[in-house]
Amino acid sequence: MSQHDDRTRHTRRPGLTRRQLLQGMGAASTLPLLGGIAPFAIANGSAGRVVVIGGGFGGATAAKYLKRANPAIEVTLVEPAEVFYTCPFSNLFLGGLRDMRSIAHGYDELRDRYGVRVVHSLAEDVDPDGHRVHLANGETLAYDRLVLSPGIDFRWNGLEGYDEAAAELAPHAWKAGAQSELLRRQLEAMDDGGTFVMVAPENPYRCPPGPYERASLVAHYFSQHKPNSKVLILDAKDSFSKQGLFTAGWERLYGDRIEWVGLSDDGRVTRVDAENLEVETEFGTRHRADVLNVIPPQKAGFIAERAGVTDDSGWVPVKPATFESERVRDVYVVGDATVAAPMPKSGFCANNQAKVVAAAIAAELSGRSAPEPYWTNTCYSLIGPEYGISVAGVYRVQEGVIAEVEGAGGLSPADAPDHIRALEAEYAVGWYNAICQDTWGTSV
């Protein structure tokens, strides 16, 4: 049985503590009895098998916190990439304020310090009845509990003319990595006097304030290097996250460099011509771009659909107290893929949700009931390198649904002096360092 071999190999990895080693060996020695799919009543040291799909904010956190809750749980993390580039702070890269290395993270700590088995492959299918996951590398993993944190996939052609090929000409850069680098190269190559056009999506989508932070930091780059260039945001919404704060910040730092056209002023783009860098709105206005950034409509990562946990919206409804799927037993889903509103689709929320899931699974596997959860979130956005704003929220389950706790959290003040904005920009960096430390524990 290949699983048996893999697990045995896993227990021999260097860097494990003696205790982990013993527990790992215990698990391996029970394997032949398990038959892979037996519901887990597992004796002799293994506290159950959990497979986590996705090594981003939600998945990496879930893997680590499961091990922290109970090192005897066998945790396998499936993630194709060996280096994870965070979307948070990728806008700083686009604005020329950071390099890609500074937003890159790896899996060494999860593997070496926490004893998570990390498999760099893509999960292709889930068999929820058989409690198995099929990987692209041919391996099959059996689980007692499955955690999905696959993030988002794009609805290619959900916006006419915008498909994977178009994204090579008009990047989305809404998953960080090669797309971010492509967009940055285009911005650098653009002649002064050009227009950066951003197509912003309707709700719900990953990171509600993200498009407006990006517009800000591109405007910052222009103000330093291409002073005659403009930013035009064509939006499928009439209002957006922290709108008052963004608008005031834009005026303060960039004058009229940034123009925002909302839904009711014919801002909704309905067709993209990536070849000619041209977009057309619902009422027929055409806009030509020098650099075109299309943030397309989104849905849960495809593996969620394969697991049968999505609804007809393309997102995943979950039980609020545990984030277990409403539809499929023993499958837990966290992060952007879920319907967790009023919690936004943020990395911070994914990290928090993952901790709640880890606690719930660890409790369940040892026959206890899950602790009562609460979640917090802060979204920092940088309007300039020294101009930060934020919105914070605290969430609990109230009357069976996730609700924002009234009076907790809040928004940066509207009329704060510059030094407060500068402090918030510093806090944003502190937040980034802390959450990445908590999630991956490493930079590459």
Next chain:
Amino acid sequence: MPHPLTRRPLSRRRLLAGAALMALSSLGFSSQALAEGPWQRLEAASERLGDATPATEGLVLELPHVSEDGAAVPLTVRFEGALADDDHLSEIHLFATGNPAPEIASFQLTPQGGLPEISTRVRLNESQEVIAIAKSHRGETFATAREVRITVSGCLMRGDDQGPEALANPRVSLPERFTAGEPGEVRTLINHPMETGLREGADGETLPRHILERFTVTLDGDTAFAADLHQAVSANPYLRFHLSPTEDAEVVFEWQDDSGESARHEASLSLG
């Protein structure tokens, strides 16, 4: 990063499990339950129905299960049922059971409309049920309802919005060419604050009600589509509907608000 999507057929077992789930989730909306549906409990709706027991299949409401912005929830209502050859759908009424005033909008349809499918954007005060009722020219009735959960996400808090100028920028999008007898999609948008009369301004005084009340579309002078709008239609009313002209025609779009002001847009429709 592109994901290789090697399709694996769903097992029969999984399909069955899926079907069972769907059946479960629609339990609350069996035909029986709907015949005594929420429209019976809402006076504004039951008045429209009179003694009729509406059919609960045929009329379809599309709304998000969860909306993060109650100020503009996209809504589509569509008729997929069958009617006698000489009959057509003539009215659709929309209601928000949890709003201070339940009426959202009423639409008058004609055979010139061709396809009974209308989209707009609506205001929903809180999580609630939205109801649609329809009648045909010869008196058949239909009803349906949809639950919507409204959550205003902290990350989505609104900026101060200054109301748009009333009746500015009427916009119309028509198909480049109509084909005789085939419905063509028409979209309209106009700036209007749709002030509800329930909201306080910055000075604490209630802002007077100021809404767009009626929208009409005529083909060579005959009404082809009309809508009565209420406070629950979002600011800057958007309407998507269909026209199915049988010959070249002059089309006039007219928006009227409750202050007596109006806006017009004219165009020539040509079949080709």
